[in-house]
Amino acid sequence: MSEHAARKAPPPTPRRDAFHLTSCAPAAWQDQSTALGLTDVIYRTAPEEGIAKLSINRPSLRNAFRPTTIRELKRCLALAQDDLKIGVIILTGEGDEAFCSGGDQSVRGEGGYDDGSEEAPRLTVLDLQVQMRRCPKPIIAMVAGYAIGGGHILHMLCDLTICAENAVFGQTGPRVGSFDAGYGSSHMARLVGQKKAREIWFLCRFYSAHEAQDMGLVNTVVPLASLEGETLKWCRRIMENSPTAIACCKAALNADEDGAAGIMELAGNATRLFYLSEEGKEGRNAFLQKRKPAFRALSTEMKSCAAKRCNRQVSSCCVFLGLCIR
Numbered sequence: 451m452s453e454h455a456a457r458k459a460p461p462p463t464p465r466r467d468a469f470h471l472t473s474c475a476p477a478a479w480q481d482q483s484t485a486l487g488l489t490d491v492i493y494r495t496a497p498e499e500g501i502a503k504l505s506i507n508r509p510s511l512r513n514a515f516r517p518t519t520i521r522e523l524k525r526c527l528a529l530a531q532d533d534l535k536i537g538v539i540i541l542t543g544e545g546d547e548a549f550c551s552g553g554d555q556s557v558r559g560e561g562g563y564d565d566g567s568e569e570a571p572r573l574t575v576l577d578l579q580v581q582m583r584r585c586p587k588p589i590i591a592m593v594a595g596y597a598i599g600g601g602h603i604l605h606m607l608c609d610l611t612i613c614a615e616n617a618v619f620g621q622t623g624p625r626v627g628s629f630d631a632g633y634g635s636s637h638m639a640r641l642v643g644q645k646k647a648r649e650i651w652f653l654c655r656f657y658s659a660h661e662a663q664d665m666g667l668v669n670t671v672v673p674l675a676s677l678e679g680e681t682l683k684w685c686r687r688i689m690e691n692s693p694t695a696i697a698c699c700k701a702a703l704n705a706d707e708d709g710a711a712g713i714m715e716l717a718g719n720a721t722r723l724f725y726l727s728e729e730g731k732e733g734r735n736a737f738l739q740k741r742k743p744a745f746r747a748l749s750t751e752m753k754s755c756a757a758k759r760c761n762r763q764v765s766s767c768c769v770f771l772g773l774c775i776r
């Protein structure tokens with residue numbers, strides 16, 4: 451290669467994605483918890499940056515969750531999901547010792563967890579799991595210390611996991627008389643494979659941060675002091691990218707595991723995009739104007755076949771579907 455060509459076309463390098471230039475500076479968090487009357491969760495937002503942070507605030511119990519905790523997490527997740535300023539959500543636990551140690555065993559009753567705040571004892575964390583899957587915005591688990599039992603399942607259900615070197619992962623169900631036969635089993639097996647998932651559930655061993663990374667449970671491991679900075683760096687990078695593309699990617703990655711509900715999530719995005727098309731609008735307009743829709747006569751909207759498969763004029767929807775009809 452000539453010297454000129456070498457200067458013009460530098461060799462491929464991951465650094466060309468410029469990720470190393472993304473800031474890991476602290477965020478200017480605004481704490482919303484008091485205004486919302488939260489007791490078990492701290493809800494912070496950095497609206498200028500589009501980031502929300504949900505933090506389980508029971509550090510003396512290694513952030514074990516009770517029904518009140520789950521109710522507050524569901525409420526904050528709904529707030530973050532509906533807030534147009536927010537594009538990415540961090541889930542974490544207060545303190546350095548635990549992300550979450552699962553269900554609070556001291557309020558585990560006969561039919562589920564019961565802290566007196568709900569009509570009937572249930573396993574409300576399962577509702578939170580579904581809500582996390584449905585949320586179109588990426589959720590990042592920021593893990594320091596223990597992510598155990600139901601807490602381990604919450605981190606697995608986050609779209610990404612960034613953990614500190616002190617992180618410890620594992621299930622304890624079969625030791626404490628419990629199991630999660632839903633996402634806690636199927637999604638784990640998709641992440642780590644069937645053999646490893648069976649090992650995790652049958653043996654109830656704990657795994658270090660690097661062991662978790664090796665088996666595909668976490669995206670990256672950083673020193674504890676860099677944990678929030680690295681997480682913010684990932685959030686800021688996500689905020690530079692297309693929210694619609696990311697929402698569709700998340701729905702697509704969930705779809706095969708989530709059956710009809712997963713396809714619905716993906717298909718809902720397709721329907722909303724279809725609403726933007728001339729063909730979609732024609733259906734609505736024709737109904738409102740009490741006339742027959744003229745889907746095939748959108749001649750004013752006709753354009754050259756972008757697929758270059760023919761010389762005919764086609765509507766934008768036809769181009770989208772590859773149906774060069776007229």
Ligand SMILES: CC(C)(COP(=O)(O)OP(=O)(O)OC[C@H]1O[C@@H](n2cnc3c(N)ncnc32)[C@H](O)[C@@H]1OP(=O)(O)O)[C@@H](O)C(=O)NCCC(=O)NCCSC(=O)c1cc(O)c2ccccc2c1O
Pocket residue numbers: 510511512514515551552553554555556573574575576596598599600601622623626628629630631
């Ligand atoms: C997480 C630990 C390994 C940490 O050990 P460490 O030595 O650092 O700390 P301590 O053990 O001394 O804990 C400090 C303090 O916290 C209390 N605590 C910790 N975890 C819990 C908990 N989950 N519930 C209640 N209390 C907890 C502990 O008792 C200490 O209190 P003191 O008063 O003595 O100071 C270790 O703590 C540990 O192993 N914890 C238990 C982990 C566990 O078994 N979690 C429950 C698994 S089952 C579950 O989570 C679950 C929940 C669901 O909602 C489900 C729904 C549907 C299906 C299945 C579900 C499910 O399995």
